[in-house]
Amino acid sequence: MPEPILSLEGVFTDIAQYHVLQGVDLTVPAGEVTMLLGRNGVGKTTTLKTVMGHWRAREGRILLDGTDIARTPTPDIARMGVGYVPEDMGIFANLSVEENMVLAAVTGPIDPARRDWIFSVFPPLKTFWSSAAGNLSGGQKQMLSIARAMIEERRLYLIDEPTKGLAPAIISTMARALRELKAQGASILLVEQNFSVAKALGDGVQVMDDGRVIWSGRMAELAGDAALQERLMGLSLEGA
Amino acid sequence: MAHAEQREAPPAGDEVAHRPTMTRAGLTDRLAPWMPFLLVPVLAVLGWLAIPSTSSWLTLTVSGLAMGMMIFIMASGLTLVFGLMDVINFGHGAFVSVGAFVGVSMLLVLANMTEAPSLMLNLLAMLAAVIAAMVATGALGWAFERVIVKPVYGAHLKQILVTMGGLIVIEQLIVVLWGPEEIYILRPEALQGAVTFAGAALEKYRLVAVGIGLALFIAMRLVLRRTKIGLIVRAGVENGPMVEAMGYRLRRVFIGVFIAGSALAGLGGVMWGLYQELITAHMGQEIMILIFIVVIIGGLGSVEGCFIGALLVGLMQNYVAFLEPKAALVSNIALMVAILMWRPQGMIPVVKAK
Known part of the structure; x- marks a missing residue:
């Protein structure tokens, strides 16, 4: 397992009165594509926004290449080499x-x-x-x-649902682009709902539920186990 | 801007799938973005039709343009401050008053230069007055941002209350420093009088004001369009968090814009004071009504919209004051209502609803 480029240790994030992240632990190994999966509303986008510093973690550490960036201003995080593609595209x-x-x-x-x-x-x-x-x-x-x-x-790419609401032909363009990026050895943390895209790109997987990472492992393991998918995400993703 | 949606070719297979084409938009669609720019000549033509004598019309038009340019100079900073950081600054008028008092004091000190019949000396005195006013209001703007605006980011109601309070304090400080009396000031020798053109008397000072305003507008556009800092400002007006996520410290840019906007308000104050040949501590507060109208009808955050809005307000005020003096006060409010009914976000909306 390569060294992690990013690791979150016990991260809690509140948005107004909601405790959205409730102790997220996850690692993104350098040079890999790590998929962040889970149902809607479990905190995937908030996790990315917390890494970028748009939301501040109440507790926990966020290590980028070993440096804690949990209190670093957003522009400085970006200048440390983090490329961010938000869900609304920005x-x-x-x-x-x-x-x-x-x-x-x-x-x-x-x-x-x-x-x-x-x-x-x-x-x-x-x-x-x-x-x-x-x-x-x-x-x-x-x-x-x-x-x-x-x-x-960039040292790390945070990409939030790049295929959301797109026609299949454009999704394949996106997937090809991300494959090329991956071929360059980029480290990517990718939120993706389209499981066939996720399966094709992902090396590692982190599955979230209720503000926590509930399962982490290799993509091959998850892709080959429909029962596990069912248990983790409440629906069979195969064929989706 | 739905008119320019590019049609995508239907997906015809994986590899050749994405082949966008451009279709030509209809005439009305292509004109729509330029409509606000057309309003100024349209209003001028309407004025020409309504005003019986062409020479009076010409005088009024130049006077309206001059007034519009001065309002633009005072309002441009305010619109960017709102657009960038969502800050409503009711204290902006204080910079107008302070600029006028500092500039006019400078001119009074340099009276021997302004009274001399030498254009060179007159301009030097003007330049000194303008620089003094801009430095003073720029510095005041910096302090105002730190002390008054910074603690109330993100809270509109508090911003209105606290900046209004700041305005009152600064006005009273002017009274303390310069006394409660209004100050009369004569324009420098070379800027007095008028030139005659096509039978119309055009005041020299107004022509100079139009020139300065136009030059500033062009300079601002160049900075906003051609420089990276301008790009950051324009992008920040649209989506600040994304600009920060790219690695730019928007707060520093904002402070810079706040200082520049205050200095411009100071410049506008000097020009406005000389235009009226009379300055009072509450002149900034009075002009703020027109400034807010201009910023709102232009579209919050848009320098182009602010420019067009200011010209419309200036022309409207002058034409209506000539035709029906009693209606002059309501004419600009009516203009605002009409424009907001046409484009509720202002003529050139750039800020997303926040």
Whole structure:
């Protein structure tokens, strides 16, 4: 097992009066794709937001490469090399695609080679490079959102439901992009409801329920055990 | 902006699936984003039709544009402050008053330069007054943000109460420092009088005000469109948390914008004071009504909207005051109502409903 790039130890997060995370323990090994699974409302998105510092953990430690970032301001976490793709995509609709990408390249100008790689993964971004991002379709916005995270090499990618509400053809584009990212050796923590995508990409799995991680293991183990899926997520995911 | 939705080709298999095409939008769809920009010439034409004499119309138009430019200068900071950090600053008018008092005091000190018939000396005195006013209001803005605004982030009601309190305190401090009397001031020699064009008398000062306002608007647009800091501001107005998640410290940017906005209000104060040739401690509070109208009809957070809104308010005020003086007061409120019925989020909405 490689060294963890990210590990959460006993993380509790409250949102107003709700105790959303109730002692999350999880690790993301370096160079692997770790799937974060679970029903709606169990705290997957809150876990990512807590890592980014959008919500503050009341208790617990969040270690990025061994450094506790539980009290670090969000911009500093991002500058430590964490790329974040939020569930709502966080597109700047009034800015052009290009301007969205220029902003995402925090450390300097966009590297042309990396930009061309992104164009090859997401051709529509090249077509609409100077259009307002607000005019893109839902699928194109999601591409832009992931492309922004990919424009620079990050130590860790936090990606929240990249295939949500997308047509099957675009889902396959997303899956291919994430596969390419994985092939570069990126460490990814991925929330995903589409189990066939999760199965194809995931190395490790963490399953959450009621604000805790209730099962963690290898994807192969979960994928081959329908009874386990049934028990963990309350529904059979096979064939979904 | 539903008009420009790009149609996606139907999925025709896995690999060639995503092939978007652009379709040409209809004329009305393409015009829609430009509608606010067209309103200014439309209003000018309406004014021309309503006002019997062309020379009066020209005088009023220049005067309205000058007034609009000054309001724009005072309002631009406020709209960005709201857009970026969701802060409602009722104390913004205090920077207008302070700017006017500092600038005018500077001009009074440099009276021998302003009274001299030399354009060069006049401009130097103006420049000194403007710089003094902007430095003073910029510094005041920095202190105001730290002491008054910072503790009430995210709480609108508290912001309204506490910034209103700040406004009163600063106004009273002006009374303490400069005394309770209003101050009359003459414009520098070179800016007095008018030029005649097509039979209309156009005051020199108003032409200069239009020039300064236009230059500032262009400069602001360039900064907002062409620089990374401008990109951060525009993106921050739309979605602050995402800008932070990319690695930018939005609070620092916000403080910078607050200081710049206060300094601009100070500049607007000097210009407004010289326009009226009279300054009082509560002049900022009085102009705040027009500033708020402009910020609201422009669309909170939008510099372009603020610019158009300010020109509309300036023109409207001047035309109506000429045609029906009694209606001048209500004309701008009526304008606001009409625009909000047309576009409830303002002419150029950029801030998502928060």
